[in-house]
Amino acid sequence: MKKLFSILLTLSLSAALLAGCGSKEETPAETPAEETPAQEETLSGSVSTNGSTSMEKVIGVLSEQFMADHSGVSVTYDPTGSGTGIEAAKNGTCDIGLSSRALKDEETSAGLVGTTVALDGIAVIVNADSKVSDLTVEQIAQIFTGAVTDWSEVGGDAGAISCIGREAGSGTRDGFETITDTKDTCVLAQELTSTGAVIEAVKGNPNAIGYASLSAVEGKEGIKALTVGGVACSEETVLDGTYAIQRPFVLVTKDGTALSAQAQAFFDFATSSAANDLIRAAGAVPVAE
Structure with missing residues (x-):
């Protein structure tokens, strides 16, 4: 009797196992969440420029277009003359100095960098x-x-x-x-x-x-x-x-001092070929290729 009971128990367990295997649903492999492209950083804040009065038209058209493209940014221009603009870039009272001459040796030796934006x-x-x-x-x-x-x-x-x-x-x-x-x-x-x-x-x-x-x-x-x-x-x-x-129209920055995100974006725009038509419309000669 015990032997018969053992055989029945074994058959019962085997049937249960087979039933369980047959009814088990396969879990689909987890798919990674769809990656969304990083949103472009929204620029905000101000960009201060200071210097050459001769660069008024060029800076004016560049600023106007940049602010139209980045509504959260305000670009200001203080027409103080090249010497004052260079000094402002040196002491950090503006983001970008404006000079309508090439920098002198003593100015570059003091850590200033001149980038020609136009002639x-x-x-x-x-x-x-x-x-x-x-x-x-x-x-x-x-x-x-x-x-x-x-x-x-x-x-x-x-x-x-x-x-x-x-x-x-x-x-x-x-x-x-x-x-x-x-x-x-x-x-x-x-x-x-x-x-x-x-x-x-x-x-x-x-x-x-x-x-x-x-x-x-x-x-x-x-x-x-x-x-x-x-x-x-x-x-x-x-x-x-x-x-x-x-002579050149020069953007003046300080070596080793990072510009704010908005000031760097304005600098990059002004020195790119995308700005050529604007610079030309302002009466100057663009140099970006």
Whole structure:
């Protein structure tokens, strides 16, 4: 009897095991959760720029487009002149300094980095009624140093020449004086603190001569830009180097000091080929390829 009971128990357990195996559902392999692409970082905050008044149009169009693309960012511009902008980048009171001249050795030695965003011709301007239309670099130097003092000496009507220039520390002045080899020797009737002020002074004085950024003089009434050595100041002649009086537009940052996310994004945009048409529209010559 015990033997029969053992056999029945064994058969019963075996049947139960077989039934369990037959009814077990396979659990499908766990599939990894679908990866979602990382959301692009939303930029916010401010970007402060400080410096060259000649770069106003270029920085203006770049800032406007960047803020349109990044509604949470505000880009500010303080037109203080190149020297002040360079110093602001050095002491950290702005994110990006603006200089309309190349950095000097002592400035790069102090840890500053200059990145050229565009080139700009420095137009030599006279009153729209002047008979003079072309001067050589040598004649321009003679006029600004006082060696030539009357328009009749260079093909114009008789009249004492009034030289209008920029203040010390101006990138436009530094570029002009470096190229014409007149540094610290210019004799100026007026020394003004902005590109716009120089243009207005020349416009209001039939015997005046001055210099201003190409981007600032295009389309202005009451003045005319001279050809220099027979070459007009234009995007093409600046880019190919045939126009003699030209300088770079430079973004100034501090080596080893990281920009904020929004300032870095603005810097990257400004120096990319995506900004070329905007820079061109502002009257300067883009350099990004």
